[in-house]
Amino acid sequence: MSKEQNSDEMYEEREARRDMHIDSERRDMFEALQNSTDSPFYGSENYDLFMFVLGYGYKNTVPETIKNKKGAFFGRGRLSDQQQAVIEAVAVAEERDVQVLRDQRMVYEIAEEYANAGIELLHGRVFGPDDEDPRQELALEVKRHYESVTESQ
Numbered sequence: 516m517s518k519e520q521n522s523d524e525m526y527e528e529r530e531a532r533r534d535m536h537i538d539s540e541r542r543d544m545f546e547a548l549q550n551s552t553d554s555p556f557y558g559s560e561n562y563d564l565f566m567f568v569l570g571y572g573y574k575n576t577v578p579e580t581i582k583n584k585k586g587a588f589f590g591r592g593r594l595s596d597q598q599q600a601v602i603e604a605v606a607v608a609e610e611r612d613v614q615v616l617r618d619q620r621m622v623y624e625i626a627e628e629y630a631n632a633g634i635e636l637l638h639g640r641v642f643g644p645d646d647e648d649p650r651q652e653l654a655l656e657v658k659r660h661y662e663s664v665t666e667s668q
Contacts, residue, residue, distance in 0.1 A: 572633020
């Protein structure tokens, strides 16, 4: 059996769920980032915060299974085409197989798991005791990462 056949069989064709989920036990962390005037994410939309947390989780940790998916965080339809492409790119990178795109449910579950892992890190980064100015420190962290990625290309 060829590698391509094996890959096709591994990923069944499934549609993505209508909604994106977060762990209900971590919902308060998302809300704190959105509702605190000390947060650089103050007033952000659920889907924009989710995308940042997904990226932060992907860069800094491993995916973490969601234990409690009570209620949707936002409807998947709120994501832009670009945001959906980023989610698909993360899934392909995680699985190391473009065939994962056949299973859209898995694609979005991978994104949810990275966001689930990333929220705790980001919440601690923004509200942790280490930084005098969390906005400035987070901006510097993002800038350093961007520069390291663009220099290597």
